[in-house]
Amino acid sequence: MNDGDTAxxxxxxxxxxxxxxxxxxxxxxxxxxxxxxSKAALHYHxxxxxxxxxAFLEYLxxxxxxxxxxxxxxxxxxxxxxxxxxxxxxxxxxxxxxxTAILExxxxxxxEQGFRERLTKFDDYLVDELEAILEDGxxxxxxxxxxxxxxxxxxxxxxxxGAATERVTTGRPVECTRQTLREYxxxxxxxxxxxxxx
Amino acid sequence: MNDGDTAxxxxxxxxxxxxxxxxxxxxxxxxxxxxxxSKAALHYHxxxxxxxxxAFLEYLxxxxxxxxxxxxxxxxxxxxxxxxxxxxxxxxxxxxxxxTAILExxxxxxxEQGFRERLTKFDDYLVDELEAILEDGxxxxxxxxxxxxxxxxxxxxxxxxGAATERVTTGRPVECTRQTLREYxxxxxxxxxxxxxx
Numbered sequence: 001m002n003d004g005d006t007a008x009x010x011x012x013x014x015x016x017x018x019x020x021x022x023x024x025x026x027x028x029x030x031x032x033x034x035x036x037x038s039k040a041a042l043h044y045h046x047x048x049x050x051x052x053x054x055a056f057l058e059y060l061x062x063x064x065x066x067x068x069x070x071x072x073x074x075x076x077x078x079x080x081x082x083x084x085x086x087x088x089x090x091x092x093x094x095x096x097x098x099x100t101a102i103l104e105x106x107x108x109x110x111x112e113q114g115f116r117e118r119l120t121k122f123d124d125y126l127v128d129e130l131e132a133i134l135e136d137g138x139x140x141x142x143x144x145x146x147x148x149x150x151x152x153x154x155x156x157x158x159x160x161x162g163a164a165t166e167r168v169t170t171g172r173p174v175e176c177t178r179q180t181l182r183e184y185x186x187x188x189x190x191x192x193x194x195x196x197x198x
Numbered sequence: 199m200n201d202g203d204t205a206x207x208x209x210x211x212x213x214x215x216x217x218x219x220x221x222x223x224x225x226x227x228x229x230x231x232x233x234x235x236s237k238a239a240l241h242y243h244x245x246x247x248x249x250x251x252x253a254f255l256e257y258l259x260x261x262x263x264x265x266x267x268x269x270x271x272x273x274x275x276x277x278x279x280x281x282x283x284x285x286x287x288x289x290x291x292x293x294x295x296x297x298t299a300i301l302e303x304x305x306x307x308x309x310e311q312g313f314r315e316r317l318t319k320f321d322d323y324l325v326d327e328l329e330a331i332l333e334d335g336x337x338x339x340x341x342x343x344x345x346x347x348x349x350x351x352x353x354x355x356x357x358x359x360g361a362a363t364e365r366v367t368t369g370r371p372v373e374c375t376r377q378t379l380r381e382y383x384x385x386x387x388x389x390x391x392x393x394x395x396x
Contacts, residue, residue, distance in 0.1 A: 023305075
């Protein structure tokens with residue numbers, strides 16, 4: 001087994017350990033157990049739980065980029081909705097427990113600069129992707145010409161973050177947010193469609 | 199000292215202990231120390247940390263209702279913005295640490311039904327208040343007549359939840375959300391103002 005396989009194994013084990021134990025109670029031993037490795041073997045690759053979790057956030061980030069980049073769609077409107085869907089839908093193996101663990105990690109960002117930097121990258125990437133689609137749509141007349149693409153992109157990211165938090169906190173289905181976001185796009189962003197769609 | 203004073207003292211101590219220790223590491227002893235009481239005295243009032251924190255969430259809820267009910271303003275538009283401001287602004291004694299502890303508690307809601315029930319009450323109360331203002335504004339012509347007041351209220355709550363999460367996770371100032379929400383209200387909810395404000 002080469003180092004790449006080992007790293008992937010440890011990342012997979014971290015995912016499973018987070019689902020089972022949550023973030024607060026997670027130990028290097030839990031991850032070692034999931035990976036069927038010794039704690040010493042884990043420490044050979046990562047100095048601390050903090051280092052391992054920073055690596056894990058980078059691993060998640062790579063998966064996130066793969067999942068949301070270049071969304072399907074015939075035009076900027078379809079691509080925007082497709083991007084929003086990719087963020088709202090969990091990956092195939094995504095569990096409720098994992099969403100919960102991620103919210104715990106988010107809550108620890110003020111104490112762990114390494115977490116904050118990496119979590120900020122997710123939001124910034126998503127803002128950039130949304131902004132690019134909005135700008136394409138403004139240029140080709142899909143979206144309102146007076147739209148501020150950066151503010152609108154940030155607003156949509158805030159809505160998506162709120163939906164992810166509500167899913168954990170109150171168990172509110174993301175379907176409601178998906179529906180409201182679709183309406184927001186149709187009635188407020190699409191060029192001249194407002195009266196027709198309303 | 200009567201029981202009411204004791205309960206208030208314990209709630210104040212819980213607030214300070216959460217700011218200092220966060221939720222995950224919080225012990226009954228930490229709260230007892232903050233309250234300058236024995237752990238036994240704390241257990242006389244609350245069987246467990248879970249019970250105490252449920253009581254604390256109810257205490258926060260009462261404060262939340264006091265803070266946001268009956269918002270100032272000459273008309274539904276002003277009252278809506280005033281309500282949003284009350285939620286975005288922390289109370290006078292609100293610290294970043296406390297917002298972080300609350301996000302930790304939110305992340306534990308799936309494992310603690312008592313937390314979930316109480317946290318859901320906050321969102322439901324806020325939705326009801328927003329909905330009432332939106333309906334007043336639809337009735338008196340302030341807002342668009344075809345607005346779905348419940349969906350719009352839920353959407354605003356999701357945005358506010360997202361802003362609170364982002365403040366903790368990435369340190370993003372709520373001022374940005376405040377500004378975008380104001381623009382959303384002005385360009386998308388106000389009746390016939392769209393072209394003027396855009």
